[in-house]
């Protein structure tokens with residue numbers, strides 16, 4: 001039978017922010033994977049052999065924070081209050097555990113030749129943004145806003161002097177509206193909670209006159225829905 005899963009072992013687990021754990025998966029099967037910054041994996045966070053867990057699903061989607069072709073990749077998992085199988089996995093996972101995932105996959109990726117790059121999203125989006133920002137030259141023109149619960153949620157992002165973190169109850173669309181952006185459109189990368197992404201996209205297209213093609217959107221989660229891909 002065709003095995004879609006890449007198998008490895010958990011070799012590092014550490015808090016990377018107050019509510020987020022970085023988990024490294026390593027192994028020979030992870031060498032020379034094809035990926036682009038912004039891509040994600042579908043990680044096995046439950047046991048498919050336990051039928052009582054089926055209603056929740058046993059795969060969850062996580063962006064690749066960093067990858068080494070020598071055979072390891074890192075994901076960063078938010079421990080959010082509703083804690084489904086993904087957040088629960090991040091609480092119990094230990095060095096030495098087996099890990100399996102599908103991917104890397106996804107088309108959330110940098111656009112070459114953009115006059116400037118605008119990143120907007122929440123703390124989950126910041127993981128994908130980290131990989132994308134690392135891939136940009138230091139001369140790249142970058143703007144960005146990330147919304148989180150508090151300063152403890154901040155991830156160590158490259159080019160961080162060009163990004164603004166705001167804290168709830170502050171809202172992402174308001175923060176993007178107040179950004180002092182160049183007159184002409186750049187390329188926007190929007191990710192995180194669905195309705196915030198939609199509102200920011202509506203603002204860029206409807207109020208700033210950007211073309212839909214200038215806005216790359218990847219919804220990551222929405223209240224009440226499990227395990228979006």
Ligand SMILES: Cc1cc2nc3c(=O)[nH]c(=O)nc-3n(C[C@H](O)[C@H](O)[C@H](O)COP(=O)(O)OP(=O)(O)OC[C@H]3O[C@@H](n4cnc5c(N)ncnc54)[C@H](O)[C@@H]3O)c2cc1C
Nearest residue numbers: 063078080082084085086087127220221223224225226227
């Ligand atoms: C392409 C892609 C990349 C992603 N990358 C990351 C990543 O790098 N790191 C990361 O932590 N997440 C990431 N996510 C989001 C993550 O897959 C979801 O948050 C997922 O729902 C978490 O699974 P769970 O089992 O913990 O909760 P689920 O069982 O899926 O959901 C239970 C409930 O929890 C609530 N919920 C889900 N996510 C959140 C949240 N972020 N904040 C508050 N409440 C929430 C919802 O109400 C949901 O109904 C990504 C999603 C996609 C599609």
